[in-house]
Amino acid sequence: MQSDVTIKHERRTGANRLERVNVRIFEDSESLSKQVADRIAELIRSNQNRGRNTVLGLPTGSTPISVYHELVRMHREEGLDFGDVITFNLDEYYPMAPDSLQSYHRFMYENFFDHVNLDRANIHIPSGSVDRRDVESHCEEYELAIRASGGIDLMLLGIGRSGHVGFNEPGSSAEDRTRLIVLDEITRKDAASDFFEEKYVPREAITMGVGTIIEAREIILMATGEHKAPIVRRAVEEKKNNHVSATYLQDHQNASFFLDSAAASDLTREQTPWLVSTVDWDFDMATRAVIWLSEQEAKAIPHLEAADFQRHHLHDLAHLYDGVDELCLEVFETLRRKILYAEELPKNKKVIVFSPHPDDDVISMGGMLGKLVSNGNDVTVAYMTNGSVAVFDQDVTRHLRFVEMTYSVLAGAQPAESFVHRSDEILEFLEDKAPGQVDSEAVQKIKAFI
Incomplete structure (x- = not known):
């Protein structure tokens, strides 16, 4: 039965007029999760x-974990009763045993179901262990169970970098129902760390279809983190299309995107608010606008002219200053002063740099490190991890082959028998390695070197 409690759409005007679905932006993921749990x-x-x-549609992944933890807290401390709640999970990898480390069955029980008073008979998760010959009938039964429950009151969703909701990858239609689907390459790459290597990620999954999802009476899509910002903008501001299945939510009368500030950062109202509304200019906002204008015109900041500001509807900003030359010069000088030249840095000192992971130091401050060294400083980089868990097995294989070929070129001979024997041992270990198995000491060392 339909709930009497709903969240109404905001009327989209002004700053959010380019957004085709209701959007709520939160300062951080914690406040977002608290609001969803509430x-x-x-x-x-x-x-x-x-x-x-109450019938809930539930997702897995890192985004909803905080929601589940807050619901568990409410159950324990506030007496929130789940005795008459029915749940339907969005998806499951296929094939996938329910007790596997990466199983969504296991995820849901460990993070939510085992900690509240949900009737186990009311929990529904697509089976990743059903015989392939029975997958189609299993999906049909899943649809029937949703209908028999009265339909989903509230559907929680995440969004993948391919734009999928559930596992409705690019190419999915608004009429699709629960089915077996082939996973997109981006989805499998993003899941590689969970499976310890991309080759172990299943190529298929069982997922609710878009048609099933949009029949829910209320939908909340949650997205957190800067890495989700590009696809969030596409889902919110692009016209409905089958390349980004999340755009189908635009047609739903009670769908909302709940975003933290990082996930919302690419939205027009956040990235370039002067394009959609009147701006209360301060110098930080003016600096952002001038840098953006420089990029649009492909001109250095000091070369921007009044006509450039007029052409991009920034005349109100230009009028705040005696002339655009003064504004551009002030922005340019502010940016220039942020550059620390070698003569401004310490000399002949001992410097220690803490880096969470090998190469983070070079990526984030390689130029600074170079200047410190050139100033005669004794620079030490302390890595907080050796980085081995971020290196895939295939990289070890590739590097071993590279060393073998390089040795042949430089030494003019084949590698020593001891090297070949040790290399073969490592390759054999990798060939027989089970998903999730701990690497041998030799493999860990090679991955750390890589």
């Missing part, structure tokens, strides 16, 4: 007061 609790309690079940 909404779920409100819905459950409202339905309980009316003698109704």
